Amino acid sequence: MPRKVLIVDDIATNRIVLNVKLSTAGYEVVQATNIAEGLIAARRDRPDLVLATARPDKISPQRFLEAFTSDRQLATLPVIMLMECNNFTSRLSLLKAGAADVMCQPAKVAPLLARFRSILRNHDSQEETLLAERMSQTLGFAEAPAGFTKPTRTAIITPNSTRSKAWLTGLASAPNNAAFACTEADILNERTALNPDVIVVELSAQTPEEGLCLLADLRAHPQSRHAGLIAVIDEPIEALYCNALDRGADEVLPHGFCAEELALRIAPLAARKSRNDHRRAHMHEGLRAAVTDPLTGLYNRRFAHPKLARLLADCACKGQSCAVMAIDVDHFKRVNDALGHTAGDAALVALAGVLKDNMRPDDLVARIGGEEFLVILPDTSHAHAQRAATRLCSIIGAHAFRLGTHIPAQHLTVSIGVAVQEPEAKAAASSDMAERLSSALLERADAALYRSKHHGRNRVTMSARSAA
Incomplete structure (x- = not known):
């Protein structure tokens, strides 16, 4: 069954171009011209994600995002906003408002599809988590959420020690975040048990394959496969951006390191990992309870x-x-x-x-x-x-x-x-x-x-x- 994308744009030409690109890639496309139509279409057609324009001369994109995030049925629906120029301030503003990502308009096919794949991969994981939590609650295995939120453990991997220190300094002011520098070996070594919540990897345009292989290894290894992965590209190269997402990165900073944007990217990934960790713990406990005699602790x-x-x-x-x-x-x-x-x-x-x-x-x-x-x-x-x-x-x-x-x-x-x-x-x-x-x-x-x-x-x- 093809994935469904809702396009919200009041310019017919933009919708037609995006429709052709996405349909060719195998997506089913639903179209709307404004917020009201978009909300109706989203509730009716249940798209997998939304692609919307954020033109400054029209309705506030923040209001657009708020309309989706405030709707209980649509709150978890990923929304990608398209901007006509790469305005750094507007980009951060939209990310803070709840956008899954902000990309330039007109959108290029390869990066757009790579971002779709990454978002849908993670969104599927969230749906599985919610399903498992509902099942755990039905079976009586769920626990009350903890009142204390532990700091997010963010691992920084970059070959340049000076840059590593600068990144750590930039993240020092991020709320509830404990960042530290390390190497791939430190994370993959079972004895060290670093178990970071989020891993930030620098990708160099000069030696891209080294960083891309690192992303793939981290995504596949048992010690790090559940962590959020963020790639930071030192140059805005389209192929590197796409490869980073397809090798396992959850998020990519395509314009280099930015402490404020990185903190915005880290928070939802850490929250997702925490939910998934609790879900796995509940599932393991549920499985153990299902096969164990409660009185003696023996198998049943x-x-x-x-x-x-x-x-x-x-x-x-x-x-x-x-x-x-x-x-x-x-x-x-x-x-x-x-x-x-x-x-x-x-x-x-x-x-x-x-x-x-x-x-x-x-x-x-x-x-x-x-x-x-x-x-x-x-x-x-x-x-x-x-x-x-x-x-x-x-x-x-x-x-x-x-x-x-x-x-x-x-x-x-x-x-x-x-x-x-x-x-x-x-x-x-x-x-x-x-x-x-x-x-x-x-x-x-x-x-x-x-x-x-x-x-x-x-x-x-x-x-x-x-x-x-």
């Missing part, structure tokens, strides 16, 4: 069962066996009835700790029911699984469980059923086959657990051997 059934299928498929490819233990606490209802559910919860938490402490790092321990646990042991033979289960049963039986300040230490026992999947030879297992093997393996472990319960509890029962 939702995670353990699909994980077993994946491990079985992996073991089949490697020609390895895989074992599972189905564990149930003996007479657990007596603990709840005699000591209370708080003590029962404490017993489950303590038992989870014993299980984790006595299994290998690659083994997976999960709570799959009230007092039911599952242990998955990849690359484990029948004999080793039996020894491990017998040892675990003895350790738990000998453990003194502290369930409360005024409750004497309690002793619990568990019944364990063990089943092992032993492939005859190395063979790839499809996902459907792995799921069937997983279900069958769990059924065999549950049946073995039932026999442990039936024959007196506090014991281990091995399921009959079964090959793939």
Whole structure:
């Protein structure tokens, strides 16, 4: 589906020229002659961005921007203003008023399209962030916004130390900004963990490829990919401007360093990074909560069962066996009835700790029911699984469980059923086959657990051997 651009200009010739240029580039164009028509068209046609003229003899461009930013439906819509001359004061004024960028008119195709690509790339990220935040709020994972806003960490990368000091001095008065000079190695080194919010890179017309490669590396590297990237060009070269945007820069200062403009560019990028950082944190927390038992901190059934299928498929490819233990606490209802559910919860938490402490790092321990646990042991033979289960049963039986300040230490026992999947030879297992093997393996472990319960509890029962 083509991207949609709303052109607002009262001169028909300008609209026609822009329409031809953008349509040729694959954009769908909507046209309006004034603010009123533009607002109607924006609400009706939902463009991806707006391109408008800022001629001084017509309505104030600040008023134009205010009309869009004050409209709740259109507040996040990027607006590029076109000026008939490069007036520095007017440029800053429009950026302060909320313009996504200010470009010269008549607009050249290559820089205009490069700027479109950059703005739409970032705007897509913002839409994804809003969607993720709504989902987090729906699921109950959202947190209240922090009352304290930390200073923006702005990294300056320029090969000239004198220029670096001058830039830092220029940014010293920028509000809530902590700027520092560094090198690419400083940022990409995991040990230094600089983690800047915004990175400002100087591009030299004499050695452009060096700076362009740096932009691409910073955009791709895990240490810096989420930071805002601003390129400062020492000469207004069209090709360098376009390449900087396409290599990953979010913003470009095409007329060299300007502290005031740079501060205006830094603020929204830092705000965007902060939103995205919070969104990722919420999503990670949401994913963790979705697969974790809230009481014990172990994995839950939702995670353990699909994980077993994946491990079985992996073991089949490697020609390895895989074992599972189905564990149930003996007479657990007596603990709840005699000591209370708080003590029962404490017993489950303590038992989870014993299980984790006595299994290998690659083994997976999960709570799959009230007092039911599952242990998955990849690359484990029948004999080793039996020894491990017998040892675990003895350790738990000998453990003194502290369930409360005024409750004497309690002793619990568990019944364990063990089943092992032993492939005859190395063979790839499809996902459907792995799921069937997983279900069958769990059924065999549950049946073995039932026999442990039936024959007196506090014991281990091995399921009959079964090959793939």
